[in-house]
Amino acid sequence: MSEYFTPFEGIVLTKRQYREHDALVKIFTSEYGKRMFFIRGLSKQPNHPLKSSLNPVVHSQFLGRINPSGLSFLKDASVQNSRLKLQNDPINYAYAIYFMALIDAAFEDGEVQRELFDVLVQVMNHLEKGLSPNALQILLETHVLPFFGVDPDWMTCQITGKNAFHEPCYFSYQPYGVILVEAYNHLRQTHKSVPGLLSTSPQAVALCQRMRLITPNKLGQMNIKDETFQAAKQLLHNLYKDYAGIHLKSWDYLEDMLKWFK
CATH class of the missing domain: 2.40.50.140 (Nucleic acid-binding proteins)
Structure with missing residues (x-):
């Protein structure tokens, strides 16, 4: 046969x-x-x-x-x-290996994920063409996070219920999600209990909000300060570590590579 x-x-x-x-x-x-x-x-x-x-x-x-x-x-x-260009670039190859490890950890073998496959292809294409790896990392991490059962509401203030998109926000452990800066400041002024903040960078939260909404094929070059990228990456790393219970060796390797090649 x-x-x-x-x-x-x-x-x-x-x-x-x-x-x-x-x-x-x-x-x-x-x-x-x-x-x-x-x-x-x-x-x-x-x-x-x-x-x-x-x-x-x-x-x-x-x-x-x-x-x-x-x-x-x-x-x-x-x-x-x-992808020989990626394989011959130590930094971008480290990003690529981390991206694939994150995908590998997100769902079970044999589970069909066509949309996620397309996202990975597009991310790899952009990485090879020279698009910001920091932007690609934040985009992929925000899209993959729900696969670990962690899907915060990035668009609604958890204190006031107002639409928080395009407004300055922090990210809070409790209540869990984004809170408008004005709502947080009001709590402090009235001496009420203040939520523990996971991120005090409204620019980083805004970047995560934007990345969660778009697909890689709509991503272009971004004029964003490095400190904003780093704050957004740290915010997402904390979410993966504290809420999803995920800490990948490839993430550590990438961070080491970035330090070595500074």
């Missing part, structure tokens, strides 16, 4: 050696979600026909056998974008 192979699109998330000569490659596919593939003899054969398509960040059209459980298998691949 002949084996059935199906075509699918995917981005390689991770690759690791398995046994002496084989490899396990995790691919985020548009059609089947994340899948782990067994590749026989990848490290043993320098000219393995799949070698160029199996590096992390590479985007390809694949032909393979998708099994409902356990490992799947690849027969052929046609590279759509090798």
